[in-house]
Structures are given as structure tokens and as C-alpha cells.
Amino acid sequence: MFPEIGNILLILAFTLSSVCFLSTSYSYYSDTKFYDLQKSAYIIFFLLLVSFLLLEFAFLTDDFSVLYVANNSNPNLPDYYKFSALWGGHEGSLLLFVLILSFWMIAFSFMNNYSKIKDKNIVLSFFHLILSCLLGFIIFSSNPFERLLPIPSLSGTDLNPLLQDFAFTIHPPMLYLGYAGLVVPFSIALGRCLNVKEGWTSKIRNWTVFSWSFLTLGIALGSWWAYYELGWGGWWFWDPVENSSLVPWLLATALFHSAIVSNSRKIFNNWTILLSILCIVGCFIGMFLVRSGILTSVHSFALDPERGLILLLLTFGITLYSFYVFFKSDVNDENTINYSLISKEYFLLINNLFLVILAAIILFGTIYPIFYEIFSDGKNISVGAPYFNLVTVPIAFFLAFFQGYGVLTKWQESPLELKPFLIILLSLFGLSIFFSYLIFNDLSLFNLAGIIMLSLILAGVFLSAFRNFNKGKLFFNSFGMNLAHFGIAVTILGIGVVSSHSDSKEVILDIGESVKLNNYEFTLLEEDTRKESNFFSQIAHFEVENLASGKTFNLKPEKAFYPASKSVMTESAISINFKEDVYISLSERLDTGEWIAKIQTKPFIRFIWLGALLMTLGGVFAFTRRVFIR
Amino acid sequence: MNKTYLISIPLIFILFISGIFLLNLNYEKKESLIVSDIPLFELQTLQKRKIDQSIFEEGEFKLINVWATWCINCKLEHGFLMNLKNQDIKIIGLNYKDDLEKAKKWLIQFGNPYYENVFDPLGDLGFELGVAGAPETYLVSKKNKILVKHIGIMNDKIWFDKFQSFLND
Structure with a gap:
């Protein structure tokens, strides 16, 4: 009885969401009246929440007549894990994802007031687009409420023992908060393409930073979980699933840096919109890689080629649609300025390019085995750590350089003041080498690379914090950024040391x-x-x-x-x-x-995850300061 | 920045990898057409009689179905296997990493679609066959060659798409 109700609620949410998208599109293209659809966002969230709770109820009451419960739970499982078993498989985790997505939708519409109903509708309609696609996918090909009748199972298989663990219970929700949060900038950006201009750059910047924080935390939790649960003592495996979370992370990082420029200088507007779209496309490609069974990995969900095909079509459709909207728009830079080689604009542009190239290279390495399999008549290869380390470390090196000096530059044109930077840089470098010898009596190339990068980043952070220290407001404005940059340096320190001095x-x-x-x-x-x-x-x-x-x-x-x-x-x-x-x-x-x-x-x-935690805190601090304390 | 370039470069990249994905999704279906021999083995049936590869008699098509009582999806395909049995198709069961008593009880409770069952508690024969999990179903030719391997639940659609054409040859 209850699972059927859950199913009906899902269908209602799907219908309502599709109607919202279609009616807004209709009103936009036929230039007719817009209805206030704010309430429907709340209703969809409520429907999905109840549906989610009903599935949760099926888990807690051991209702093994539900196929998904039978496949992922067991009467002997502690209640705590029964609760989290809901997102232990493909169908349930998707349900959690759409629930979180609808949560972002109401959070966004609650906190942002548009002066025109039309504008708000247009932005929300892009949430509805993604939401209805995913809900349709759930209902038609991955329904978690499917029954195992007429013969219900007596005991249920079990939640995969790897997932019977604390980090797993919070890793997927955090990660999904991050992924689904990227729908916010996506919607704002496509809204901008349809001429919704009200504060779009600052909204993209703030919301991307916020969801980026969750994504960072989610990825770090996954790495921490892999470290102690898989039993090999590794913290990052360049596994396809990890990579497909890293790609949106890099793109999101590029996105909010570009949105900073768009917001302050009114340039890079097209680039910001493109990145917003690419973030979502990256998420969908990642979802396809993980859930189609096309690649094998520790995280793989149940395999079904038909699902893969539907996901591929969804990815394809959303890509084409958003590129079409973007192509038809007339977004231009609202400012024509010339910026010199040593300016914040230029440094951020270069960092953006490197981040996007890095994302493309990682994506390419991840899908290369698929490529190879087709053209070599079914042979399998795997692209592993050597490739990824070889290509990512040099790029990370450049990134660290531009990041380090970049925070010290000013808009448009800034004087080249290398002296204080170099002094701090060299003293940090010297100190690190000294301590490295003191602790390990040794210095490897990898560790040295880590030390150079971290000195570069920290020199920028310290100098910037020092200069703004007495300026009160300015110090707090840049505090989130400095904290996050500091976190990156801490993570790099951890990576450098653990890669060269583990035994x-x-x-x-x-x-x-x-x-x-x-x-x-x-x-x-x-x-x-x-x-x-x-x-x-x-x-x-x-x-x-x-x-x-x-x-x-x-x-x-x-x-x-x-x-x-x-x-x-x-x-x-x-x-x-x-x-x-x-x-x-x-x-x-x-x-x-x-x-x-x-x-x-x-x-x-521990520094690897400590750094990620600092990045998260920095991001959350920046978001709260911008949104709540103006 | 020129918008046409901004759009076309990533779009081409995305279309390219989507194409690769599409090719690969279709490709894997072909790969399951493998021809190999039945491995030699010596195990027991569920009734504790000795059994070896001679159970596969030449001159007729038969199926190997990997199943276990711990496998929920096996229950889902059970009805379909009963139908196959009623069409006089010989199914050799491979009871994979299972408990003898539970397996016997299951067959009494739900019905026995199998011509004979190989009891493989340690997964030895499963290893030789390359079983990854349950359920899996193999089509064995008249000359005892494994023609098709299907991972997952059997149903009418898969039977017609993957298996039927061989039976008509």
C-alpha cells in the first residue's frame, strides 16, 4: 500500500514539474501571461519528501516485497544502516538526488526575490527541466517502489558491507548537495540567456561557491572512506567514479572564479554562462559513466544497458537544449576594458583555462578505455595513476603559481611587486625544506614539487591577509577566499608528503x-x-x-x-x-x-582531508557573508 | 571572446564522446557472443550423487543457469525458467555458493525447472565458467560449445533477442 502511494507521489511530482517547465516555455515563446509557480516548487518538494519517507519506512519495517528494499537491506542490519541503505543502490540514490535538487529549488526561490514573476519563472523552469528529466528516468526505468510479487523475499540480500559504514551515510548526501547545487548556476545562466539580468553574476558566484563547498566535502568524505574501508591505505585511486566527481569540481572552481570577474568587471559573461552549462553537462556525463555500467569501478551500480541509453539521451538532450538557448541569446560583455598582463582579470583567465584543460584531460583519461575497447576489437586497458599523475601535476604547478601571485593582483592593471612576495615565498620554501629534513631526513622530487606549490599559494594568502588585516571589512570579505586557498595548500602538503614518504x-x-x-x-x-x-x-x-x-x-x-x-x-x-x-x-x-x-x-x-575541510569552511563563510551579511 | 567558438569547441567535444559512449553501449552486446568449451569438472548434485561434464549430452541444446537462494533476482526469473521447462528445454542448474538444505527447500517450495542441478558451494565450476554472480544463463550448443552468456535476469525479450536465433539454426 505505502510503496504504491510513494510511486503515485513521484508521478505527481513528475507531472507537476513537467507542467511547470512546459507552461513557462509556452508563456515565454507565445508572450502570454505568466502564472506564479513558486507554490508548485514547494509542492514538488513536499511530494518528493513524503515519497522519500515512504521508501525509508519500507526500509525500516523490512518490507521485502519491495524489490529495491529486498536488494539492499536485511533484517539483521542495524536500524541506522537500514536508514542509509536507501541510498546504497541506483534507484534510491537517484530519489535522494531529486529530493535534494527540489530542496535547492525551494531554497533558491525562497532566498532570491525577483521583481518580476516572469523572471523568477524562467529561472525556476530550468530547475524543472532537470528535475522532470530525472524524475521521468526514475519512474520509467529505475523505480525504487517496484514490487517483488507474488513471492516476496523473506530476508533480503544485504546492503553491500562496504557501505555499512558511517562515512558512507553522509558521503552521498553531501556529494549530491554539491552536484544538485550546480543546477542553480545552470538555471541562472540559462535565465540570463533569456534576458533575466537581475543580479545574475552575483547569484551565480554565491550559489556556485556554496554548492562547491558541499562538493568539496563530499569528495573528501569519499576519499576518507576509501582510505579506511577499502583496506589498501590509498586515498585516491583515479577511479572513474572519483574522476567523474573531480571533473565537475574543477569546472565549478573555474565557474565561480569567472563569475567573480563577471560580477566585478562585467566581462567574461559568455565564458561564465558556458561554464555553468558545462558543469551540468559534466555532472550528467559523470552520472552516465557511473550508472550505465560502461566502466567498471568499486562504486558501480546495478548494470543495465537500457538505462545507460536513456541517460545518454538525457545528457545529449540537455546539452543540445542548453547550447541552443545559449546560442540564440545575445549576451555581451557590458564593459569594454583593456586589462594588462599583470591584472586580476588576466590571472583569473589563465587559471580558468588551466582548470578547464585539467578537467578535459581527466575526463579524457577516464573515457580512454571505452575508446580503446571499440577500436582494438574488445581489448581492455585501464588508465591508471601514472597517466593522471604525469598530466595533472605539471598543470597543478602552473595553477599554484597563478593562484599564489593572482590574489595579490589588482583589477585592470597592477604594478609588479615581486619583492615582498619573493621574500615570503623563499622563507616559506626554506622553512618547509628545513622541517622536511628534520622530520624525514630526506627530500624527494614529489615532495619538493608539493613544497614549491604550497609556498607559492601560502605566500599569496599571507601577504593578502596581512595587507588587509587592518582594513576591517576588506579582511573579512577576503577571509573566505584566503581560508579556502590556505586549505588547498594544506591538502597539497598532505599529498606531497604522503606520496613520497609512505612506507x-x-x-x-x-x-x-x-x-x-x-x-x-x-x-x-x-x-x-x-x-x-x-x-x-x-x-x-x-x-x-x-x-x-x-x-x-x-x-x-x-x-x-x-x-x-x-x-x-x-x-x-x-x-x-x-x-x-x-x-x-x-x-x-x-x-x-x-x-x-x-x-x-x-x-x-590527515592534512589532505583537513585541507578539504578548510576549503569547505572558506566557501561556506564566503557564501554566508555575501548572502546574509551584506 | 567569440561566442561561436565558445559553443562549437565544447559541443564538438561532447558530441564526440557521446558518440563513443553510444558505440560502446551497442558494442558490449556483440561481445557476449563467445564460443568456448564446457570445462571438465567433478562435483555433486543436490541429491549428493556424483556428477561431471558428461551430463552435457551431445545432440541437443541446453541451458546452464547459475542460481542461488541468496540471489533475489533469481527468484524474479524463476517463473520464466518454469515456462522454458514446459517447452521441453533442458536447463542444467548451477547452484552457486549456496546452502544445500536451503536450495532443496527452494526447489520444493517454488518448483524445479532444472533437469539436473550441480551443487557448487565453493564456486569451483563457477570460476571455470567465469561466473561473476547470479543469475547468469549460458546457452550450450549441440556440440557442447557455450554460445551465449547472459548476465542478469532472463525474460522473454532477452530470450528472443539473444537466444532464440541459435535454436532455429
Whole structure:
């Protein structure tokens, strides 16, 4: 009964959303009266929310007559995970996505007042366009309310054990807040193409920064989850799914920088609109890559070529439609200024180009295997870390340079003041090298590259903060930006160090035996087992002694067996430390009673996520300051 | 900046990769046409009788269906398999990484579409065949060659699109 109601509500939301889009389009092209459609946005949100809660209810009450619930839940799963199991599969995660999208729609329409109903309708209609496409896709080919009748399953498969985890419960919602948030600049930009000019540049800038913050947090959570849950101790795999979140992130980064120029200088207008469109196209291409089963990856959803075809058509249709609207528009720069080589405009332009090129290169590397498969008669290759590191690091290097000095430049023309910049740059560089030697007695090329980049960025940040320090308002205006830039430097520091100073060893240990890695001595003390409602596991107790400080601590990695899905999971044990993580993951237990384990040290890895957190905070700060405190 | 360039360059790029995606989506369907032999094996049936590759007799078409009681989608295709049985099509079941008692109970409860069932608790034969999960269905020719491999639920559409043409040859 309840699932059917949920289904009907979805269909109602789809119908209402399509009607909103069509009626606005009709009114626009036939030049007739516009009806106030604000309320329908609220109604759609409400319909989707109830529908979402009904599916949630099916999960919590173990209603296995619903196919999606049967495929993704299990009676023995703790309630907390039953709740989050809703977005553990393809259909439910799409439902969460459209719910979040409708939330952005009402948040946007609540916080932005347009003087004309017509203008507001036009902008909202582009939300409805995306929303109705996705709702149609859900209803016709990925319906989460589909029943498993006449024979309901008794127990349900299980939520994938990899996803029975805290980070997973918040990673998709954050990521979707980011992706769906990019529909806001998309709608404003297409609205601008239809002559809705009211404050469009500042709206694009503010809302992109806001959704970019969530996207950053979502990606960082995904990386953190992969680090401790997949058991290899890696934090970024250049996996197709990760890449397809990185591409919109880079484009969004380019977008709000370009919107800053459009807002302050009234130039780059076409470029800003193009980037807004590309962000959404990037999201759709990513969605296609992840959900069509065309590429294999750890995140893959259930595979169905027909779904892939529909998604491809959606991507295609939205691309053509938005490019058509853009092409027919007459957006021009409202200002003709000449800016010199050393000016904020020029630096931001170059940064924009590099960001877009970086996004294109990453996208190309991700889809190259698809390309190769066709032209080599079915052979498979994978493009891995070597390619991506080779192409991204040099570009990131240039980006860091322009980012570092860029924050110090002024609009139109600024004098070349290298002296203070170079002094700070060199002292930061020197300090970093000094500390690097102090801590690791070593300096690798990768680490050096990281140190140069971070010195460049930090020199800009410190100098800019210092100059504005006594200027009160100006300091707070640029605080969000400086904090986010600082976060990037922190992340780069983490990446540089962890890539060059990590250490790992595969060991076979009997109980009582010890092994050394770097400054640590690992001793396998004993084995144990434990049983939970959804799994049981074997535990190995390790005692780890830090030989430098003489301190000891215990680590208990597990090997868990999930009976419902018959899968084995490695639960790694990590000692978290400011300087470095100590990481143990179990591999196999030999018949002789020995354990094969992988032990690793990961210096500075926390900085990667700390930096992402700072970026998020910076973005949220900038948004709140611009929108609430004027 | 010239708008025509701004639009055409990314548009060409996007159209190009969409084209590649489209080609690839169609391509994978062809790839499932593989011809290989039945691997040699020695396992037990659900009734604990010994069984090996000789169960595949030459001279007739048969299906291998990979199933398990933990697999929900297997339940979805079960009705379709019963229909096939009623059309006198021989289906050899491969009970994959499953529990013997549960599997027996399932067949009694829902009906048995299988001519014979190979019990493969450790997935040995599954490994030889290249099984990725359940359900999967293979078409085996009169000369004991595997002609078609289908991953996922079987239904009328897939039967007509992928399997039927071979049976008429």
C-alpha cells in the first residue's frame, strides 16, 4: 500500500514539474501571461519528501516485497544502516538526488526575490527541466517502489558491507548537495540567456561557491572512506567514479572564479554562462559513466544497458537544449576594458583555462578505455595513476603559481611587486625544506614539487591577509577566499608528503612474533572473534611500539564475514596521529595459524582531508557573508 | 571572446564522446557472443550423487543457469525458467555458493525447472565458467560449445533477442 502511494507521489511530482517547465516555455515563446509557480516548487518538494519517507519506512519495517528494499537491506542490519541503505543502490540514490535538487529549488526561490514573476519563472523552469528529466528516468526505468510479487523475499540480500559504514551515510548526501547545487548556476545562466539580468553574476558566484563547498566535502568524505574501508591505505585511486566527481569540481572552481570577474568587471559573461552549462553537462556525463555500467569501478551500480541509453539521451538532450538557448541569446560583455598582463582579470583567465584543460584531460583519461575497447576489437586497458599523475601535476604547478601571485593582483592593471612576495615565498620554501629534513631526513622530487606549490599559494594568502588585516571589512570579505586557498595548500602538503614518504610491508606473523617498519615495532599478541547482528569477524590484536618515544598502543584489525551477502571484508585498524597514521589490514589467515597482514605508515595523510575541510569552511563563510551579511 | 567558438569547441567535444559512449553501449552486446568449451569438472548434485561434464549430452541444446537462494533476482526469473521447462528445454542448474538444505527447500517450495542441478558451494565450476554472480544463463550448443552468456535476469525479450536465433539454426 505505502510503496504504491510513494510511486503515485513521484508521478505527481513528475507531472507537476513537467507542467511547470512546459507552461513557462509556452508563456515565454507565445508572450502570454505568466502564472506564479513558486507554490508548485514547494509542492514538488513536499511530494518528493513524503515519497522519500515512504521508501525509508519500507526500509525500516523490512518490507521485502519491495524489490529495491529486498536488494539492499536485511533484517539483521542495524536500524541506522537500514536508514542509509536507501541510498546504497541506483534507484534510491537517484530519489535522494531529486529530493535534494527540489530542496535547492525551494531554497533558491525562497532566498532570491525577483521583481518580476516572469523572471523568477524562467529561472525556476530550468530547475524543472532537470528535475522532470530525472524524475521521468526514475519512474520509467529505475523505480525504487517496484514490487517483488507474488513471492516476496523473506530476508533480503544485504546492503553491500562496504557501505555499512558511517562515512558512507553522509558521503552521498553531501556529494549530491554539491552536484544538485550546480543546477542553480545552470538555471541562472540559462535565465540570463533569456534576458533575466537581475543580479545574475552575483547569484551565480554565491550559489556556485556554496554548492562547491558541499562538493568539496563530499569528495573528501569519499576519499576518507576509501582510505579506511577499502583496506589498501590509498586515498585516491583515479577511479572513474572519483574522476567523474573531480571533473565537475574543477569546472565549478573555474565557474565561480569567472563569475567573480563577471560580477566585478562585467566581462567574461559568455565564458561564465558556458561554464555553468558545462558543469551540468559534466555532472550528467559523470552520472552516465557511473550508472550505465560502461566502466567498471568499486562504486558501480546495478548494470543495465537500457538505462545507460536513456541517460545518454538525457545528457545529449540537455546539452543540445542548453547550447541552443545559449546560442540564440545575445549576451555581451557590458564593459569594454583593456586589462594588462599583470591584472586580476588576466590571472583569473589563465587559471580558468588551466582548470578547464585539467578537467578535459581527466575526463579524457577516464573515457580512454571505452575508446580503446571499440577500436582494438574488445581489448581492455585501464588508465591508471601514472597517466593522471604525469598530466595533472605539471598543470597543478602552473595553477599554484597563478593562484599564489593572482590574489595579490589588482583589477585592470597592477604594478609588479615581486619583492615582498619573493621574500615570503623563499622563507616559506626554506622553512618547509628545513622541517622536511628534520622530520624525514630526506627530500624527494614529489615532495619538493608539493613544497614549491604550497609556498607559492601560502605566500599569496599571507601577504593578502596581512595587507588587509587592518582594513576591517576588506579582511573579512577576503577571509573566505584566503581560508579556502590556505586549505588547498594544506591538502597539497598532505599529498606531497604522503606520496613520497609512505612506507608499507607485507608480513606473515605467528602469534608472539614481531616485525619492524620504520620507527615502529609490531607484535601480534593474540587472536579473537566477535559476533554482531549483521556480521562476525576474526580479530588480530597487535601491539605497536613507537621505538623513538617508547610509547605503545594497540591496534585490532578485523576480517569480517557478512553472512547475508556472503562477503568478506577487511576492517583495517588505524592509529590516528597528527604526524602519521599507522595502518594495519589483515589479508589471510594461513592454515598454520599465521596471519598475512599489510602494515603501513602514512605521514601527514590527515592534512589532505583537513585541507578539504578548510576549503569547505572558506566557501561556506564566503557564501554566508555575501548572502546574509551584506 | 567569440561566442561561436565558445559553443562549437565544447559541443564538438561532447558530441564526440557521446558518440563513443553510444558505440560502446551497442558494442558490449556483440561481445557476449563467445564460443568456448564446457570445462571438465567433478562435483555433486543436490541429491549428493556424483556428477561431471558428461551430463552435457551431445545432440541437443541446453541451458546452464547459475542460481542461488541468496540471489533475489533469481527468484524474479524463476517463473520464466518454469515456462522454458514446459517447452521441453533442458536447463542444467548451477547452484552457486549456496546452502544445500536451503536450495532443496527452494526447489520444493517454488518448483524445479532444472533437469539436473550441480551443487557448487565453493564456486569451483563457477570460476571455470567465469561466473561473476547470479543469475547468469549460458546457452550450450549441440556440440557442447557455450554460445551465449547472459548476465542478469532472463525474460522473454532477452530470450528472443539473444537466444532464440541459435535454436532455429
